[in-house]
Amino acid sequence: MTTVAHAPIRLMTCRGECPAAARYPAHHDRLLTIDTDLEELLALLELAVTWHELDYSDTPVLGPDAWFRFAELHSWTFPERAERAFSLALDIVGRGAAGPPPEGVGPSLASVIDFVRS
Numbered sequence: 001m002t003t004v005a006h007a008p009i010r011l012m013t014c015r016g017e018c019p020a021a022a023r024y025p026a027h028h029d030r031l032l033t034i035d036t037d038l039e040e041l042l043a044l045l046e047l048a049v050t051w052h053e054l055d056y057s058d059t060p061v062l063g064p065d066a067w068f069r070f071a072e073l074h075s076w077t078f079p080e081r082a083e084r085a086f087s088l089a090l091d092i093v094g095r096g097a098a099g100p101p102p103e104g105v106g107p108s109l110a111s112v113i114d115f116v117r118s
Contacts (some may be wrong), residue, residue, distance in 0.1 A: 035082040046088035052096035064093040
């Protein structure tokens with residue numbers, strides 16, 4: 001009988017060379033699934049939306065300044081989806097840094113939600 005040891009995902013994909021895996025192992029492993037797990041994709045987008053609103057300094061998460069490099073360094077089941085997810089998250093964070101759009105520019109979130117529901 002052969003015994004097979006299962007290594008954590010971060011060890012199989014990063015081979016111990018990823019700074020995010022060493023510093024934020026749980027968040028690292030969650031980010032690795034954003035191209036296959038809708039809940040983790042939404043968690044990344046929620047993090048991006050709230051990045052400038054909440055204090056994440058005591059939270060063990062990889063910040064937006066490292067997302068682009070993280071996306072480049074890892075292998076993905078669906079590379080295009082991962083690229084779109086991180087690009088969108090970085091765009092959201094960038095918009096938060098610039099502040100909200102002026103009044104009257106574009107539709108409100110409520111009207112977009114109403115449009116999607118109809």
